Amino acid sequence: MSTSAFDIAAIGDGLAFAAALGDLDAALESSAVVVSAPPGTGKTTLVPPVLANRSTGRVIVTQPRRVAARAAARRLAQLDGSAVGTRIGFTVRGERQVASDTRIEFVTAGVLLRRLLSDPGLDGVDAVILDEVHERALETDLLIGLLGEVRELRDDLALVAMSATLDAEKVAAVIGADAAPAPIVTQTVPQHPLEERWAPSPAPRLDERGVTRGFLDHVAGVAASAGLDLFRADPDADVLVFAPGAREVSEIARRIQQISDEVDVRELHGQMPAAAQDAVIRGRSVHEPPRIMVTTSLAESSLTVPGVRLVVDTCLSRYPQRDAARGMSGLVTGPTSRASAVQRAGRATRLGPGTVIRCVDERTFAAAPARPTPEIATTDLTDAALLLACWGAPGGAGLCLLDPMPADNLRDALSVLRGLGAIDDDGRATAEGHELARVPADPRLGRALRDGSALVGARFAAEVVALLSGEARIADGDIGSALVAMRNGRTPDSRSWTQEVTRLLRSAPAAPAGPTAPTTDDVGLVVALAFPDRIARRVDRSAHGATFLLASGTRAGVSGPLADAEWLAVADVSRAQGRAAGGTGAVIRAGAAISEEQVEQAAGHLITDRTEADFVDGRVIARRERRVGAIVRSSVPVRAQAGDGGHDAVRRAIEQKGLGVFTWSDAADELRRRLALLHRELGAPWPDVSDAALLDDLDTWLGPELDSLASGAPAARIDLTPALRRLLPWPAASELDALVPERLEVPSGSRVRVVYPPLDDPAARPVVAVKLQECFGWAETPRLVGGRVPVLFHLLSPAGRPLAVTDDLASFWSGPYAQVRAEMRGRYPKHPWPEDPWDAVPTRHTKSRAGRE
Template sequence: MSTFDLERIGRGLPFEQALPALAEALAASGAAVVQAPPGTGKTTLVPPAVAGADGVSGRVVVTQPRRVAARSAARRLAALTGTGTGELVGYSVRGDSRVGRDTRVEFVTPGVLVRRLIADPDLPGVGAVVLDEVHERDVESDLAFALLCEVRELRDDLPVVAMSATVEADRFARLLAGAPVVDVPAVAHPLEVRYAPPPVPRLDARGVTDGFLDHVAAVTADEVRASGVDALVFLPGVREIERVVRALGARLDGGAEVLPLHGGLEPAAQDRAVSGRASGSRAADDPPGGTRPRIVVSTDLAESSLTVPGVRLVVDACLSREPRRDTARDMTGLVTVSASRDSCVQRAGRAARLGPGLAVRCLTEQEYAVLPAHRTAAIATSDLTTLALDVACWGAPRGQGLALPDPPPDGEIARAEKVLRGLGAVDADGRATDRGRALARVPADPRHARALLDGAEIVGAGVAAEVVALLSSGRRSPGGDLTADLRALRARRAPDAATWEREARRLDRMVRGRAGGAGTAGMTADDAVGTIVALAHPDRVARRRGDQYTFASGTGAVLAPGSALAGHDWLAVAEVGRAAGRAAGEAGAVIRSAAPLDREGAERAASHLLDDDETAVFDRGAVTGRRIRRLGAIELSSTPVRPSPAAAREAVAAAIRAGGFAALGPDDDSVRLWCRLGLARRELGAPWPEVSADGLSERLDDWLAPEIDALVHGSRLAGRDLGPALRRLLPWPEAGRFDELVPDRLEVPSSSSYRVDYPAVGADDPPVLAVKLQECFGWTTSPRICDGRVPVTVHLLSPAGRPLAVTRDLGFFWREAYPAVRAEMRGRYPRHPWPEDPMTAEPTRRTNRRR
C-alpha cells in the first residue's frame, strides 16, 4: 500500500515539529484534538500522518466545511505527493467525486460524512477520520463530531482527530473522551494592524451600504498601489464581492488581477483564486516584464478552511453573514452582522503566513473592541430540519444523548420536527419512518428531497430534478420569479447555468427509476415549477388577500414593488425575507422568490393541511356557525350552518376569555350579582367560586349549559337576567348564607335600605354605600360585611345627593368633621335638620317641616 513521504510534504511547515506529539496521542488514546492557527500546515500534514500511524489500514476520511476547501486541500496534497487527484489523494463533495481504489486520503464535506455514517455507522473501509476546522461550528460539522463520538464506543479501532484554529480545543477534547490536545503555536511573523474607518455607515436597513463597499475598494486599491503585494479582501456575501471586484477593476485599470472567491462560483473559477503561482511566474494577461499583484475578494471561505497563497495584505470589512431564525414569521435567512473578534484575528493572520504582513480593518479601533468575542454556533440560529431528520434516522430524536458541542434549541428542534411530521418523515415520538429514511438518502434538505421524489411522479423526473436543483442552488432570484429563472437556466442565459445543469443531471439520475417519470399529462413546464416549490414548502403555499399573501402556515408577506408575480391569486413561495419600511407591509416580510400556482396544485402539495372545520362565533348575544374548509390558515370556503353544542360552547368560552362576563351582554342585576360573587371569592376564598373570565370560561358547563343549548336553537343572551345562571355556581350548603355575607342592600338608621356598590371582579376597591347624611344620625359604627371582615366605605351625601364626605369610621366623622360640614351646609339647606349633636338626633329622610 502506498505511503506518504512526510518529510517531503511537511518541509517548511510549522506543524512538522508537532508530528511526534500527534503520533504519541494517537498511540495512547486513539484520538487527538489539534489546535493550530491557519497556515501552520495542519490540513496538509495531519491526514497523511494519520494514514501512516500504527494500526491504520483503511482510508483516512478528512472533512472540510466547504466543497471548494475539500477540492483545494485534496489537490494540494496530491501535488505534494507527486500524484494526480483521485489516486493517492482524492475528494468527494456533492455532485463531484474523484477517488480511486488506491486512495488513502479522501477529503469530504461534513454532509457527505454524515450521510455515510447514517447509512452504515461501521464506516467500512475507513481506517480513521479527521475533522478539520471544527471551530467553524456549522451544523453538519457539529453533528459529524457527535456521531463519531458514539461510533468510537463501538469501533475502538477508529482513530478520530478533531482540528481547530481557536482556543475551543479543550472543549472538544472533553467531548472526545478526554483526548490529548496537540497545540502548535502560530508562526511569529510580524503583523501590522491598521484601522481605516469609513466616512459612511457600514450597514443600514437593507444591508451593507454601497458607500462602505466603495470605501473598502478604495482602501484596497491604495494599499496595493503602495506595496505591490498580493491581497485578500474579506466581505460577507456575493453581492458585496461583485461590487468591490468591479470597483477595483475600475480603480486599478488593469494594474492588478482581481478575482472573486465564493461558494457560488464554478469550480474552475474557485480553483483559479486559490491556486496561486510560483514566484516570478506570469499570468497569461500579465504585462511584459513583470507580474501584476493578485487581489482575491472572498467571503469567509478564506478565513481558515482555505488558503490563498502569496497574500501579504488583508483588507477586512469585519462583517459576516450568519443564519438567523425569525420564529414570528417562520423564516430562516442569512443576516449580515459584525464579525467576531476571533474571526478578524484569523483573517488578519493570513497576511503574515510567509513573512511580515499588513491587515487593514475597515472600522474604528473602538468599534473593533466591542465586537463579539466568538462567532455564534450555527446550531443556535439555523433551520434544523435536516439535523432533526438525521438524528431521528440515527436513533436519537431531537439529538438527545449525542455529544453535540451545543444542544439544539428546544423551540427550533420542535418546529423542525413539526415540519418533518408534515412530510411523514418522523412519527409522534420523533423517530424516523420508512418515508423519512427514504428522504434522508437524498443528499438534500428534506423538503427538497420530498419535492424531488413526489414531484417526479407528478411532473416527471427530469423536470422535478431541474426545479429542485434551482431551489437547492442557494442563488438569489434576480426578479423573484422562479419560472423565469428556470427558463433562463435552460437557455444558458444565467452565469451559473452550467453548475445548475450538472446538479439537475445528478438529481435526475438519483430519482429516475424510483418514479414513473412521465409526469401528469397536460402540465406545462411553467406549471411544474409551482408544483415542485409547493411540494418542497407546503407551509408557504400562499393566497392573495388584497395586497398581501397569506401563507398556509398563518404568516403573511407582500411582493416586492414591480414584481412580475403581481396579480396571481396563488403562489408557491420558496424564499421570504425581512424588509424594512412600507415595502414589507404589515407582515414585515417580502416574498423573495416564488412561482405561480393554482388551487388544485396547492391542495395537492399541502394535502396534509386540508381541514374541514366547523366554527362558531358568539357576538351580540347570539351564536352563528359556519363550516369552513381550510388549507392550513388559508380559508378556501365558508358555509353557514347551525352550530353544534360543542362549537357554541367554545364560542361562548372564547368570548368570555376575551371580554369577561360583560361579553354576554348581562343586565344590571346580573352584573351586580357577579360583582358580589367576586368579592366573596376575594375576601373569603374557596369554596366561593372564581368568577373571573378564566374561571367562568373553565366552568361553563356548570352554570351556563341550559342557556348555551338555547343559543344553539337560535335564542339570544344579550340583555337577559343571568342571575339564576350565576347562582348555579354557589357552593352548597354555603349558598344559604350568601345574601347575608355579601348583601345586595344595607339598612341604615332611617330604616331605609340602599344598594351596596361592589367593585368589579379583580379590582381591590372596597364596597361602597351611598346615603344622605341625615339618615345616618346616631350611627356610630360603620357597617361591615363578610362576617365583619370587610368594612363598607360610606359616602355621605347632601340633601341634593352630592357627596359631602367619605368615611369608614362614622364615629370619627361625627366628632371631627361634622361641625365644619354643619356650618357650611345649614345655610345652604335650611329646611333640613343639622343638629349640634348628631349622635343623639333622630335619623330621617324628611325636611324639618314634614317632620
C-alpha cells in the same frame, strides 16, 4: 488498499505543525484527540498522513466547504507526489475523485453525515478528522455526536477534532471516553507582525435593504487605493477583501475594476463554478498581474489563499437566523464576530508581516460579538432532525453534543417532518422518512422530488429542486424565469445546475411518468410540494409591489413580476424592512405563480372547509370558511350550532383569543388560585390551571359551556366555577378544603377568608388579613398544603389598616408587638392593647363589649 507509508518528513518540510508531531503521536494513544493550531501551520496537511501511517484503513477528513475539501486534497496529493484520486482523494456534492485504495479522503461534513446513515459502522475507515470545528457548523456539531456513538461500538476508530481557534476544553470533554477528556495538542508559532488600520465609512454599512451602495463604494475605494500602494512596494503581494455575501462580492469587485484596470480582480464565493474557485486559490505565477480577490467568509479559515499580504475587511458576515414568530429562516447580514475578524486578518501574515484594514472604527469593532453564534442555535433544523430520527436519536436524545438543539426550533422542525410523514408521533423515522433522508437535499425538497416526479415528470421535478437547493441567484425572485435561464445556459451556474439535476435523478423514485411536456407554469407546483405552508395569496397591491398572506399566517411583500400573481408558491421568505416588504417585516425572495388547482394538489392537507367562530361584544359570531392554512378562500355567515361544527369552532376561537373572553367571578378566580397553589406545591394529580394548560384542554373542563356559547349564550354569563371543578382529581378532591381552605378560623372564633396568590406571582404567599386583637396568644403560625406553605398574616388596626405583616406570630408577640402597642393604644383606647398578649383573650370587639360577653 495500498498501505505504503506517507513521507511525513517531506510533506511537513517547512510546516510549523511538524514541531508538534511528537505530541500528536503520544496523544493518539487515547484514540480521541483535540488539535488547536493557528491557520497556515500545516495541521490539515500533516495530521491526515500521520493517522494514515498508523492504520491500514482509510482516513476521512471533513471540511465545512466543498472548495476547501478539493483544495486540501490537491495540496496534500501534490506534496505526496501522487495524483488526486489515487492515494488521496475527495468527495463533495456532485464531484468524487476516489479509488478503491485511497488512503485519505477529504469530504464535506454533509457527505459524511449521509454516509453514516447507510454505513453506521464506517467499515474500512480507521480514523475521522473533523477540521475547522471552531466554525460551529451544524453538520460538524452533529458529526461529533454521531461519531461519539460509533466509537462506543468501535473503540478502534480514532477521532481528531481540529481548529485554528477552538474552545479546546469543551470539545475535549465531549469527544473524550470513559468520562476523561481527550488530550489536547496545541501548536503555537511566532506571529508575523500585523498592522491594524481603521477606515470607517462615511456612509452607513446597513439599511433596511441590506448593505448600502455607499458602503460598497467605500470598501472598493479603500481596497483599490491600498492595493495599488502595496503592489508598488511589493509586486508579488496580493490583496484579500472580505464581504458578507456573493452579491456584495460581485458589487465590490465590479467597483474595484472600474477604479483601476492595473490589477486582476477575482471573485471567490460558493456560487462560483468549481474550476473558477480552484483557479483563485491556486495562486498566480510571477508573470501574472497582482490580484485583488474579493471573497466571502469562505476564505476565512477553511482554506489558504497564497500570496496575501493585505486584508480589507467589511467586518460584516451573513449567517442563518430563525424567526420563530413568523416561522421562517433565512440569511441575515450583521457584524462579524471579533474571533472571525482575527481569523480574516491572519490571512495577511501567513508568510510575513501583513496589514489589515477594517472598514469600521475601533468602537464599532469592539461592540461586535466576541464569537460567532453556533449554527445549531440559529438555523432551520428540519434536515438535522430527520437525520437524527433516522439514526435512532430523535431530537438528539442520548447524543453528546457541544450544545443542545433549541427547543423552539426543534419543535418547528419536527412539526414539518410530521407534515411530510417522515416521522411518527414518537419522533421515530418512518419508512417514508428514511426514503426522504436518502435524497441529497432538504427533506422538503426531497418530498417535491418524490411527489413531483409523478405529477410533472422526474426530470422537470429534479430541475426545479436542483435550482432551489443550489446557490444560484434568482433574478427578481422569479423561479420560473431562472429555470429558463438555466436551461438555456445563460448563467454561470448552468453547468453545476446540470450536474445537480443528474445527481438528483439518481435519487428520484421510479414513479409513473408525468406529463410529457411540463411548462414553466408547473414550477409553482413543485415549489408548493416542498413548501406547502408557504403557499401565498395576494391581499394587497400598490405601485411598489404587493402584499401576500402565506398559509402559515405570515404576511410578506414582493415587488417585480411576482407581484402580479394571484397565488404564489414561495421558496424563500425572510425578514426585511423597506418598500419591498410592504410594511410586513418580511419579503419574498423567491417564488413562482401557482393556480388554485395546483394549490389543491400540493396542499390538500392544509385545506379546510369548516365553521369558524369569533367573539364580538361577548357573543359568538360564526362563518363558514374555506381555507388553505391561514388563507381564507371564501367566507359565508352562518348560525353556529353545537352539533354542526360550532363546538369546535368556539374552542378554536377561545384558543386564539384566550381566556380573557370570559368574566371570571370571585368564586371561580379563588378556586383557580387554590388549585394553582396545589399544583405548584404537590404536582400531580392536582391539575395545572395556567392559561396555556386550560387552553390545551378546553374540551375536558369546558365542554358543556362550549356548546352553550355555540348556541348563543353570551360569554359573560358563563360560570367557570363548576367548569373548573371538573378538573378536580378523585379521590384526592376530598382533601381540597383541608389542604387549601377557603377560610381560616382564628383564636377569636372568626372564620377569615384566605386570599391565595395570583397565578402570575408564584413567589407570593396565601394571605389572611385579620384584626390584631383576634390573634392574641396565637403562637403557631398556620401552614397550608399539608404543612408546606406558611400563611402570611396582615395584622390590622381596629380601623382595618395594616399594622404588621408576618409569617411568625410567636416572634411578633415577643418583639414588634410592644412598639405597635405603644403607638396604637392611644389612638384606639376603646380596644384592648394588653401589655402581655400571651395571656389576653382574643376578641373582635371593643373592651367594653368584650367584657360583657
